[in-house]
Amino acid sequence: MTVLNGRRAFAILLVLSVSCVFIFCEYLIYFIVILQCSWPETKHVERGEGVPTLNALFLSDTHLLGAISGHWFDKLRREWQMERAFQTALSLLQPEVVFILGDVFDEGKCSSAKQDWEDDVRRFQWIFRHPNDTELIVLIGNHDVGFHFEMNWEKLQRFEKVFNANSARIITRKRVNFLLVNSVAMDGDGCPICDAVENELFRLSEALNCSKRSKPRKKHCSDTPPFSSTPPIILQHYPLYRTSDVNCTGHDAAPPEKRHLQFTEQYDVLSQAASHKLLWWFQPWLILSGHTHSGCEVIHWDKYLEISVPSFSWRNRNDPSFILGTFSSANFLLSKCFLPEESSVIAIYCASGMAVPLLVLLHFYLFKGSL
Numbered sequence: 001m002t003v004l005n006g007r008r009a010f011a012i013l014l015v016l017s018v019s020c021v022f023i024f025c026e027y028l029i030y031f032i033v034i035l036q037c038s039w040p041e042t043k044h045v046e047r048g049e050g051v052p053t054l055n056a057l058f059l060s061d062t063h064l065l066g067a068i069s070g071h072w073f074d075k076l077r078r079e080w081q082m083e084r085a086f087q088t089a090l091s092l093l094q095p096e097v098v099f100i101l102g103d104v105f106d107e108g109k110c111s112s113a114k115q116d117w118e119d120d121v122r123r124f125q126w127i128f129r130h131p132n133d134t135e136l137i138v139l140i141g142n143h144d145v146g147f148h149f150e151m152n153w154e155k156l157q158r159f160e161k162v163f164n165a166n167s168a169r170i171i172t173r174k175r176v177n178f179l180l181v182n183s184v185a186m187d188g189d190g191c192p193i194c195d196a197v198e199n200e201l202f203r204l205s206e207a208l209n210c211s212k213r214s215k216p217r218k219k220h221c222s223d224t225p226p227f228s229s230t231p232p233i234i235l236q237h238y239p240l241y242r243t244s245d246v247n248c249t250g251h252d253a254a255p256p257e258k259r260h261l262q263f264t265e266q267y268d269v270l271s272q273a274a275s276h277k278l279l280w281w282f283q284p285w286l287i288l289s290g291h292t293h294s295g296c297e298v299i300h301w302d303k304y305l306e307i308s309v310p311s312f313s314w315r316n317r318n319d320p321s322f323i324l325g326t327f328s329s330a331n332f333l334l335s336k337c338f339l340p341e342e343s344s345v346i347a348i349y350c351a352s353g354m355a356v357p358l359l360v361l362l363h364f365y366l367f368k369g370s371l
Contacts, residue, residue, distance in 0.1 A: 040333030057095040060290030061311035066107030102141025102237030109146035175329035183238035205281035248296035
């Protein structure tokens, strides 16, 4: 009877140990890691009493797998990781607005079946569900509507309808202007979608310039919508033009062997002409982009800062991350929040997998006399 009770107690202890490892790796680890993140100090942002501040979270390139490619376990694993990371971040950090900088889906560019598209949207809405007091704003990426040569009105309008998105618009929150750009349409080749987007961007730049004047002198300013007088923050999927990631540094930069690879205009980055237009028209406060899946900071024209936001998916990186920004009409501060490294989780599982048989062998060795 004593031996039987010992076996039962050992079996229960073994099951509890394995369960604890699973719960830690699939649930608790997200709290432990994200608890180390915090919003930038607001006292360095505010310039005077009564200046409102906005807490915004930025992530990019979630690449939800569709029905065409990807193993079912890969899809299940990545979506569980992103769901846990996003929901934990919302719970602990409570951002006022969340921006996703494109490539929400991996197969939006080639998904034509209505059922497949609706299934992708349903899964996205579950993973990135959010309370009513948190605003979620999604931008267009090349995997959502296709590269320029793949994009058409049907794909674009399908995406815009689901996410209430436009290819060019300004939203103002607490006197901070965010310019949302469909960078896929910035090809400049005169296609109908491209012309429509560029015409709207030019109109918005005129409206912003009018808003900066205390006493508008030009007649057309009376017909433009009013915006806050602060320079805009440009949000888009493609980065502005740069030759490569050779000058990118940091923990989440591209691997050293890939930083010297030359970028292709209108494929890896915007063209020089499109980048020049955006900088010249808007003279932005900050540019945030995605697409490369790696982090990078670039100074354009010696005064305009662009930050590339790494991918939020463990399918693209071992160490996904997101950016926290605290904004006021006078200043802004950013900080980066890294998520659990997949290599660490795998190491914990491997160590546990080796420990379990060793414990079993040790148990039988200790009880071999009784057996």
